[in-house]
Amino acid sequence: MKTTILSLITVLGVAFVGLSACAKDSRTESLPEGSRQTSAMTGNEQVVKLEVTADGFVPASFKVRAGQPVKLIVTRKVERTCATDIVIKELKISAPLPLHKAVELNFTLDKPGKVRFACAMDMIAGEIVVE
Ligand SMILES: [Cu+2]
Incomplete structure (x- = not known):
């Protein structure tokens, strides 16, 4: 046995x-040839970790570079929260956030500016600053 x-x-x-x-x-x-050397960690991909805590989305604001792929890893850490989903309207993304389960969202934002993300009821929110 x-x-x-x-x-x-x-x-x-x-x-x-x-x-x-x-x-x-x-x-x-x-990855295209040549980009391997410029960024040793994950190519051009930008990995951002986001948590849902009693304070809402943490961090509530983060920066990404325009035109480069983003891997957003969202983990809900609290059971009692309004944010059991994450919605990014501009990207037509709406994803459930199961408790303690890392949810991966992959997207690219081409234009500099601010992109809002929020819970399904648009109460708890944050922003992605695209530069
Ligand atoms: Cu909500």
Whole structure:
């Protein structure tokens, strides 16, 4: 019994490593030549982490660069909140935010300016500053 569990863990571990290797490969391949050196971390992609806490969206304001892909990772940390969804009207994005589950939103904002995001009822809100 013990060995079965151990081998299962090993299989899962290998599968996980395999998956993340695949993800890494495809991302590297999709990048145009030359951009690999300019940004060592994640290519041109901008990764922003957003949380829903008792204070609402945290941070309520963050900056991104225009014309470059954004990976917004939103995690709702509190059970009692109005913000069980995130809505970004300008991008026609509306996504449920399950408790303690990281939700990934991928988009690119081309024009500099401010883009509002909010809960489904548009009460708790924040803004993306595009520069
Ligand atoms: Cu709300």
